[in-house]
Amino acid sequence: MGKYTRQQWLTLIVFAIADFCSAVCVSLQAPFYPMMAESKGATPTQYGFVFGVFELTVFIVSPIYGNYLNKIGPKFMFNAGIFTTATTCIMFGFLDRVNDTTAFIGLSFAIRIVEAMGNSGFLTASFSIIAKEFPENVGATFASLETCFGLGMIVGPTLGGALFELGGYTLPFVTLGGLLICAASLTYCILPSYSNEFKGESHSSGSMLSLIKIPAIAIAAYAIIASSISIGFLQATLEPHLRPLELSPFQLGLMFVLNGATYGLFAPLWGWLCDKVVNPRFVVIFGSVVVMSAFILIGPSPFLPIPTTLPLCIVALVLHGTGFGAELVATFTSAHRDAVAHGFPDDINTYGLVSGMWTSTFALGAFIGPSAAGALFDLIGFPWATVFVVALHLIVGASFSVFMCCSRKKPGSGLYTKIHESLANSDPEKAGLLTGKTGGAFTRSISDSSCVSTTSDSSQEYYVY
Template sequence: MDSPGDPEGPRPPGGDGPPGGAMETSRRLSREQIFVLISAASINLGSMMCYSILGPFFPKEAEKKGASNTVIGTIFGCYALFDFLASLVFGKYLVHIGAKFMFVAGMFVSGAVTVLFGLLDQVPEGPVFIAMCFLLRITDAISFEAAITASSSIVAKAFPNNVATVLGSLETFSGLGLVLGPPLGGFLYQSFGYEVPFIFLGCIVLLMVPLNMCILPNYESDKGKHSFWKLITLPKVAFLSFVITSFSSCFGFLDPTLSLFVLEKFNLPAGYVGLVFLGLALSYAISSPLVGLLSDKMPHLRKWLLVFGNLTLAGCYMLLGPAPFLHIKSQLWLLVLILVINGISAGIGLIPTFPEILSCAHENGFEEGLSTLGLVSGLFGAMWSVGAFVGPTLGGFLYEKIGFEWAAALQGLWALTSGLAMGLFYLLEHLRRRRRSELQNILGTEEEQTALLSDER
């Protein structure tokens, strides 16, 4: 893992020696690393499918049980809120609880809750149904975050020299889960009714639990002395947290708005709306591992990938409508193209954030080990949850008040602001390091001259 004084982040073993040995080491995965990859991929795929399965049919079923649109929106929104709270708690106490136990317990509870969601049609309508929806949704959010926080920490521990590459590759499974969840859930719902989609997916997740109990390694670590507050008050980490929230809100903005806009603007059948989302999910899933690989091989590019990804994302949201001041006619092919570029730019800007935060933490005296990894994983999850809550909430409000075109443009301003702020920070950081280096050279030269003069005397 990178040393505290290494601004470039994780480097391959072998230091400055020839790259051949490092390449050979990175190509050979140990048995333990393969098991970690299988476990992390299983939770990413399973949890994202369980998360996204609700969209196609749950709102209609909830309406039948007496839930209003506002209540249904709150049922969806509370997930992100409790995700945020759980991230902070689990990130802080990861070492106390144990990464493996947190992972397995989180996966077990998430699978069980998904099965129980399938039994909600047996619950009496009205307040009892609504209360059970909130209870299960909140429990699912907490258990999901426990598993994901543990998973990210274990992955970073198992792959200290390739954090971005592995996390980027695992985002492929998250993307697949988001893509496969809604159509699979819709098909099972149409064919077998409300219960089967939840019971089917919940049982698959539960079957993964004994597998992960057997194959997942158990990493031990000392309890750290640092806190979330110290981590997030580091200026660089604060800016990176703003970037994570920006990307998350941009993704979340599309959930309540894009399908309505497509149906209204292009009169597409409801079945084709999911295909529009497919461009975004697939482009993100494909670009993420490539960006992760580039980020690990050339860590000095991370900062510019972050800035470029943010600025490109801002441009995408300006063109998504497109914004009325651009005077560009809205066309379906343009919308799909922008969504594809949107997914790629999200991968470019988001994947380097985790290793950048980790690198910054080590530079500022945070110890290497699971305690710091837990803090970083928890912080990442918390900031993502903030955006996941603000994005759809604010997006739905703006869509209703000013329409999709202007709402998307305003969302793009968030990405533009975070990109410019991050770029300015990196520029000032570069100038500060350059000035410090020049000062050290001057001091070194003066010391040499003083030593020479004393020798001559």
């Protein structure tokens, strides 16, 4: 980090503030919106779709943002997105004035859709700028900023629950939405402009479909969907599941903090492991096993003859934060690396495609999660509904394990490091020692469709693995 430029430090600082404030606004409503919706006559299925429509909108618009990021401009998309998220958060706080059930649900849908359009632009632009600014530390940088998001997840439900007890439904949204507006103003003034850097880069010849056709990215996309399903599932059903324990709104807020806090705590570790130590796919497999364990306990699953207790739920939520954090960080790192390794140019257009894919698939799962959770909660109850999430993550672990066993290892397919031509020709063994890679050395030509291409000329590039 000591080698970071002034522009990189500014980018990190404003992203950290923006991620924190955005997470606060996203998470603050989970402890008390279900209660408010039920007081207006809404069912769990209906308010589950209110949570879900946000992510459905992100799923639809993220690929569009990803494809046109170069034309719109990452800074404009980032600032416009975060400002839209803030203003709609404030608007959501006045829904308690609406007493008609249909009008309450309809306005909830409308506001969440607009908020989702802003949030999608903010996320897609931020992921792309990360990949552009920190090409050698994508995983670690992404994970470090996700730590700030995790801290926001801690503050959001806790502060939201406290403000709800203090001043009712409107106060949390107005206060924390105003905080995000301040963050949006800060990013507008401080965030460097990238228009000159990206102006000369042509529109990407690739597409979201061609990206998903890569097998490694396809199973990574499924893992992202399964992971976000688990998050959305708890967002919509954790509060009614914990209702028999008779916790206060502030205590409920603390329960929603647990998985976010654990996620933020371990995210830098997963990023460092993916960048420097192990194949990201191993991290995904580990995360899937931990998430399965969490949902078996939090139900508890029907085949476990144990009652629902507060300590058991706490342990399960901590495990969940650990597991889905490993999955999300590792899949982002893996997808970016695999895209470049399969011939996509290492430029802002590819960053936009990968970011749009990650955001879109995450949103699809986050739509399915609360929507299916509300319906399953109504039909079969919480314990049996958790089996659905367990089965999804069993498929994640199995598919990644089978893929790793069946795929033939190729030079550069794992962790690779680019080296100077003179070092590669004179002493490949020394190059491996200097970079921490021991597999050997290899060269790739730009004309090779399977190469890791970072330049536009026809010269060869040299790597150790």
